[in-house]
Amino acid sequence: MDMLIEYLPFLMFLVLTPLLFSGYPVAFVLGGVGLAFWLLAVALGLENENSFFLIIGRIFGGVVNKQVLVAIPMFIFMGTMLEKSGVARSLLYTLQLMTRRIPGGLALSVTLLGVILAATTGIIGASVVMMTLLALPVMIDRGYDKALASGTIAASGTLGILLPPSIMLVVMADLLSTSAGGLFMAAIGPSLVLAVLYMGYILVRTSLNPALAPPLGAEAAKGQLTVGRIVKSFVPPILLIVAVLGSIFGGIATPTEASGVGAAGALILAAANRKLSFATLKNVVEQSALTSTMLFGLFVGATAFSFVFALLGGHDLILHLMETSGAGPWLILGILMVTVFVLGFFFDWIEITLIILPVFAPVISQLDFGDHLSDPSHVLPWFAVLMAVNLQTSFLTPPFGFALFYMKGAAPASVKLTDIYRGIVPFVLLQLLGLIMLLIWPEIALWLPAFMAS
Amino acid sequence: GTEEAKDQSPVQAPEKIEWRMTSTYPSTLIQLGTMGKRLEREVNAISGGNITLKFYEPGVIAPPFETFDAISYGAIEAGWSTPGYWAGKDSALQLFSAVPFGPSAPEYLAWIDYGGGRELFEEVYHKHNIHSILCGMTPPEASGWFKKEIKSIEDFKGLKIRFFGLGAKVMEEIGASPQLIAGGEIYQALELGTIDATEYAMPAVDYRMGFYQVAKHYYFPGWHQQSTFFELMINLDAWNSLSDLQKSHIEATCSSNIRYGISEGEALQADAMAALEAAGVQIHTWSPEILAELEAAWNKVAARMASNDPEFARVWESLQTFRKKYKAWSDRGYLKE
Amino acid sequence: MERLLSFAAKLERISSAIGRLAAWAIIALVLVIMTDVILRRWFVIGSTKLQELEWHLHGFLFLLCLGWAYTKNAHVRIELVSERLSARTRAWIELVGCILFLLPYVSAVLWFGYDYVSYSWAYNEASASPTGLPDRWIIKSAIVIGFAVLGIAAISRLLQAVVFLFGRPEQAERTPFSQTEPQTGES
Ligand code: NA
Numbered sequence: 001m002d003m004l005i006e007y008l009p010f011l012m013f014l015v016l017t018p019l020l021f022s023g024y025p026v027a028f029v030l031g032g033v034g035l036a037f038w039l040l041a042v043a044l045g046l047e048n049e050n051s052f053f054l055i056i057g058r059i060f061g062g063v064v065n066k067q068v069l070v071a072i073p074m075f076i077f078m079g080t081m082l083e084k085s086g087v088a089r090s091l092l093y094t095l096q097l098m099t100r101r102i103p104g105g106l107a108l109s110v111t112l113l114g115v116i117l118a119a120t121t122g123i124i125g126a127s128v129v130m131m132t133l134l135a136l137p138v139m140i141d142r143g144y145d146k147a148l149a150s151g152t153i154a155a156s157g158t159l160g161i162l163l164p165p166s167i168m169l170v171v172m173a174d175l176l177s178t179s180a181g182g183l184f185m186a187a188i189g190p191s192l193v194l195a196v197l198y199m200g201y202i203l204v205r206t207s208l209n210p211a212l213a214p215p216l217g218a219e220a221a222k223g224q225l226t227v228g229r230i231v232k233s234f235v236p237p238i239l240l241i242v243a244v245l246g247s248i249f250g251g252i253a254t255p256t257e258a259s260g261v262g263a264a265g266a267l268i269l270a271a272a273n274r275k276l277s278f279a280t281l282k283n284v285v286e287q288s289a290l291t292s293t294m295l296f297g298l299f300v301g302a303t304a305f306s307f308v309f310a311l312l313g314g315h316d317l318i319l320h321l322m323e324t325s326g327a328g329p330w331l332i333l334g335i336l337m338v339t340v341f342v343l344g345f346f347f348d349w350i351e352i353t354l355i356i357l358p359v360f361a362p363v364i365s366q367l368d369f370g371d372h373l374s375d376p377s378h379v380l381p382w383f384a385v386l387m388a389v390n391l392q393t394s395f396l397t398p399p400f401g402f403a404l405f406y407m408k409g410a411a412p413a414s415v416k417l418t419d420i421y422r423g424i425v426p427f428v429l430l431q432l433l434g435l436i437m438l439l440i441w442p443e444i445a446l447w448l449p450a451f452m453a454s
Numbered sequence: 455g456t457e458e459a460k461d462q463s464p465v466q467a468p469e470k471i472e473w474r475m476t477s478t479y480p481s482t483l484i485q486l487g488t489m490g491k492r493l494e495r496e497v498n499a500i501s502g503g504n505i506t507l508k509f510y511e512p513g514v515i516a517p518p519f520e521t522f523d524a525i526s527y528g529a530i531e532a533g534w535s536t537p538g539y540w541a542g543k544d545s546a547l548q549l550f551s552a553v554p555f556g557p558s559a560p561e562y563l564a565w566i567d568y569g570g571g572r573e574l575f576e577e578v579y580h581k582h583n584i585h586s587i588l589c590g591m592t593p594p595e596a597s598g599w600f601k602k603e604i605k606s607i608e609d610f611k612g613l614k615i616r617f618f619g620l621g622a623k624v625m626e627e628i629g630a631s632p633q634l635i636a637g638g639e640i641y642q643a644l645e646l647g648t649i650d651a652t653e654y655a656m657p658a659v660d661y662r663m664g665f666y667q668v669a670k671h672y673y674f675p676g677w678h679q680q681s682t683f684f685e686l687m688i689n690l691d692a693w694n695s696l697s698d699l700q701k702s703h704i705e706a707t708c709s710s711n712i713r714y715g716i717s718e719g720e721a722l723q724a725d726a727m728a729a730l731e732a733a734g735v736q737i738h739t740w741s742p743e744i745l746a747e748l749e750a751a752w753n754k755v756a757a758r759m760a761s762n763d764p765e766f767a768r769v770w771e772s773l774q775t776f777r778k779k780y781k782a783w784s785d786r787g788y789l790k791e
Numbered sequence: 792m793e794r795l796l797s798f799a800a801k802l803e804r805i806s807s808a809i810g811r812l813a814a815w816a817i818i819a820l821v822l823v824i825m826t827d828v829i830l831r832r833w834f835v836i837g838s839t840k841l842q843e844l845e846w847h848l849h850g851f852l853f854l855l856c857l858g859w860a861y862t863k864n865a866h867v868r869i870e871l872v873s874e875r876l877s878a879r880t881r882a883w884i885e886l887v888g889c890i891l892f893l894l895p896y897v898s899a900v901l902w903f904g905y906d907y908v909s910y911s912w913a914y915n916e917a918s919a920s921p922t923g924l925p926d927r928w929i930i931k932s933a934i935v936i937g938f939a940v941l942g943i944a945a946i947s948r949l950l951q952a953v954v955f956l957f958g959r960p961e962q963a964e965r966t967p968f969s970q971t972e973p974q975t976g977e978s
């Protein structure tokens with residue numbers, strides 16, 4: 001019995017996993033399982049009967065009263081508006097014409113778009129949903145392999161959480177009591193390395209098997225690549241990106257507020273395109289509201305599950321299982337990295353950082369990696385960036401990868417979750433490759449901060 | 455357990471207490487968090503393992519600003535926080551945390567212990583079914599980081615400054631524009647000029663946040679926060695269920711935590727200031743004229759708040775009365791620099 | 792069965808109408824952000840209240856749409872297994888899911904949420920920032936109202952599943968479960 005109580009948090013996963021596959025909404029399964037285990041704990045006398053009261057506080061304080069989350073509905077609105085007003089379609093069509101001779105050209109352009117968006121927002125949900133709305137239908141129309149298309153979008157959309165500005169790095173800096181600015185700098189190198197890895201993979205894969213990324217159909221390819229077309233399709237979105245980035249870098253708006261600037265810009269573009277009827281507006285408003293609600297519904301359900309997991313002592317159990325007394329620095333680092341990766345299958349980054357960082361930050365900063373790092377004080381930033389890449393990966397790992405859910409919620413019905421799971425596997429492997437590179441060559445992260453300091 | 459069996463004392467050992475204590479600060483945050491971790495450690499040691507206050511990082515079970523409701527309702531037993539966080543619940547609580555142009559540590563403690571402060575504090579909290587114990591203290595904060603030098607009170611007009619708490623009211627009063635910027639976005643907002651200035655914490659904390667990389671003018675003294683109290687909040691029913699011995703263990707630990715907070719806080723800042731100066735930060739002191747203007751603005755704000763809220767008025771009155779009397783001593787008792 | 796069906800339709804209309812209306816908060820949000828940005832940059836007016844209004848609107852938006860999103864089938868499902876199941880089995884899953892997961896969760900949130908909002912109301916809670924918005928009970932009530940609407944939507948779906956499983960074929964046909972492909976969020 002004591003054994004059962006001690007392992008109750010793990011039992012939660014055992015029960016959750018098959019139920020997730022029932023096809024009932026993930027958000028409600030999470031909420032229901034959380035509540036059921038809480039009731040069980042109350043029945044066993046482990047929990048007082050008031051503690052579930054906190055679930056309201058977690059919904060209010062953790063999801064509603066969060067200034068930065070305002071960016072999510074705004075970027076979703078912007079993406080939906082660009083899609084419905086034809087701005088996105090026109091841009092991507094021109095891009096296809098321009099890249100028709102490069103294998104996988106469209107996928108490469110989408111990856112680039114992902115990097116640009118990553119530099120504007122620190123919230124992963126927003127950029128994955130926006131890219132799914134903008135690019136996935138076009139890629140599918142064009143006959144791209146669904147798995148390749150969705151993997152490309154999920155991975156490059158998730159880059160937003162690693163490439164500054166990034167909420168995740170800010171939270172990590174806070175927990176590690178170090179400067180967010182320094183971590184921002186250290187994350188730039190690894191983000192670019194990952195982007196290059198994605199592009200290299202797409203290029204190789206589509207060269208070997210052109211059927212994955214077929215060229216434009218005969219009819220569509222007839223379109224002339226005139227200067228007029230390029231200007232007409234490029235100017236509006238570039239104006240929009242300039243407005244969003246410009247308002248951030250011009251010191252007019254915070255990144256959160258810039259999402260609102262983007263939404264307003266998309267409205268103005270649609271009006272200028274004469275596509276802004278009341279019916280379109282209503283359609284966009286309703287569609288964006290449903291997509292936002294899908295995302296926040298997940299938050300609202302997941303918060304119940306992770307709350308009860310913490311109440312039942314799940315965090316202590318994880319830490320207990322990874323106690324590494326007597327192990328060398330590399331072994332400790334290795335065990336930590338593997339644990340974070342495995343936790344990533346089930347938890348989102350905020351939960352993992354809260355479990356791991358406060359306990360292990362003091363341990364890690366004392367570790368001695370000899371000549372591997374040029375300065376012992378570099379251990380903490382290096383470790384933080386390793387964690388960050390690992391956590392970014394956790395968004396992409398099935399079954400419980402938030403990026404994959406966001407994508408499914410915004411994708412056309414013809415794209416199955418199976419396609420998404422299948423498509424993400426190679427990208428998860430690329431993430432692991434990036435992580436190993438960063439372990440071998442810490443300079444990938446540490447070079448830029450050192451250069452800026454000198 | 456076996457330890458209880460070995461206990462030979464004739465007095466029956468009180469029932470063991472194992473409570474959750476949710477924190478509004480991460481355990482790694484200098485002073486604000488580390489004092490909470492010290493409390494967890496020390497109360498366990500001093501009570502011979504009889505009392506456990508298990509420290510939970512903010513957000514793990516309760517988001518920081520939900521701590522109050524959760525303890526009041528009895529969802530969790532204890533919390534580590536500062537009374538100033540609960541201005542929205544009861545406006546008077548702000549006066550037990552830090553007061554603009556308010557007392558420094560010895561005077562503040564004197565008011566709490568001998569000036570009627572504690573009675574008012576407990577009265578306000580008991581209304582919300584919470585028993586709170588002042589359980590930590592920090593020295594003055596810095597006044598903040600400014601991108602441009604401030605030469606007169608006029609320079610505050612139109613200044614976009616990130617400010618939290620009662621000081622924000624003062625900023626409004628003198629024509630500045632206090633902003634609510636999410637903690638994580640302050641650095642970037644300051645860097646890019648979305649805001650012109652930010653108030654944050656004391657030098658040792660500010661140094662780690664890296665603000666010196668994006669703003670070069672660092673102002674003192676922190677008129678808005680000359681000393682700050684931190685607290686151990688406990689659900690009132692849970693508190694009442696304790697034995698007298700357990701209560702004394704908790705109170706003794708909190709007393710020692712306050713002493714420790716002051717000594718550590720006083721010792722930490724000089725090195726950080728030296729490091730900041732070495733990094734090219736210009737350290738300024740507010741002119742007496744500017745301080746006088748700010749204080750006048752604060753007095754207006756305080757009078758207005760007191761006229762709107764009788765509870766706030768009562769506590770404000772008590773503090774003011776004590777301070778007037780105390781002045782006869784402090785003016786003469788201490789060496790002037 | 793006929794009465795169940797029309798009652799379910801009525802419930803769905805209520806939750807959808809509330810969601811459709813709340814969706815417009817997104818436009819209000821765009822306007823508030825733009826106002827805040829413009830006022831701060833060019834008119835330097837204190838905007839703590841506007842900044843708080845932003846997350847208030849974000850909260851209203853998703854909380855009041857929870858129920859509508861459920862009947863529109865916009866919440867994410869892992870359909871790897873269920874897409875191979877028969878419509879009857881899927882209806883059973885929906886029925887059991889409502890009874891075991893959704894409705895208990897909604898009930899728990901309503902049960903504790905009532906106390907949470909009452910407290911905020913009784914003490915006239917305001918923003919923790921003295922320059923922020925008063926009347927916290929309004930946005931806090933949105934949690935309770937949003938979950939109540941989600942409960943209404945859940946009951947509607949549950950009744951439709953009952954009709955599909957136990958009603959006459961022509962009645963079953965008028966429920967969403969009769970469609971071979973699962974509905975999507977597309978309108
Ligand atoms: Na980013």
Ligand code: NA
Binds near residue numbers: 347398399400
């Ligand atoms: Na995952």
